[in-house]
Amino acid sequence: MKLLNTAVFLILVPTLTPALDPLSTSVFMASAAVAWQLLSAQSWLKCSLLECCNMKDTLNLSVITTDLNRKVFGQHLAIQIVLRALSANMHSKRPRKPLVMSFHGWTGTGKSFVSSIIAENLYQLNIPRRRFVHHFSTVLHFPYLSHVHLYKEQLQNWIRGNVSACPRSLFIFSEMDQMPHGLIDSIIPFLGYHEEIDGVYYGKAIFIFLNNAGGDKITEIALDYWRRLKRREDIPVKELQSLLSEEIFRNRNSGFFHSQLIQKNLIDYFVPFLPLEYKHVRQCVREELRMQGHPEDEDLIAEVALAMVDYPSEERLYSSKGCKTVASRVTLS
16 A cells, blocks of 8 residues: 555656656655655654654564573573563554563662663664653652652653554653652553553553562562572562562552552562572673673672672672672772
8 A cells, every 4th residue: 555655646746747857857756755755654764764653663572582681690580571471462463451560679680671671672673762762760750749749640641642652652660669659550540451541542552660679578588499498490480479569569668559550450560580699790790891892801700799799698699789880890990
């Protein structure tokens, strides 16, 4: 149909320009063809030069699988859940509800990094993604408790407007542990099982919440497995997700304290990010050396990793900051 419309358009153009010389006619027709492409709702040129939401907006699962497995360390559970969630959502032509994931774990364990990998791979075309990926920082965007009512209205309008413009929109909420209580419940209407709301379909949207709350519970379980000489790979995913759901619902610092999002089961996946062990921090240091263009120095790698593994105080099994300060430590070294 696109080719037919373009052909008809180009056939009609010469009839509009009988008085032009051959050169002018060629220039006019070329300009008209470009204009046609730019005005067409989903043309390849418009999507290449400007921004287009609807073309090739399907995540390349093979690429993101490679990225997650190569760049994210010590998070087999999180990678497993995220890939399963994305696969189910992307393979459905019309999902019944938006994909909603809540990432939990200590700082530096990879929550923001995984969300950025998803954002980078969401659109296959190499075009600006700023219109389709929306990052809300609690500290920056919702700093005043007294303005919660205003924030609710602004947040609803922002989501409604952006999903109207692009159904495959990604919304990332960071620092959920500092989110004012009740604010996040304002987006409940957009996360449920609705065919449409006021003519807008939300099923292709993706929501990701980043939360340090629940990190202590995850670490407690991982440490218990280690002390009982069990592998962290054997931690049951379903049990951990259930414990996370209960933990953040009761936790005043979770952003989901007594939230209806949990009561109404609107969060599809609670994704646990395990604390990082010495071997994982070593991997982070090695990758940072590579990114900064330095040769792999095994002594330096061991030195930086050992300095960061500090929890619990006796066993010194985990890094309480994950890989958060690896870059600065490598730079200083």
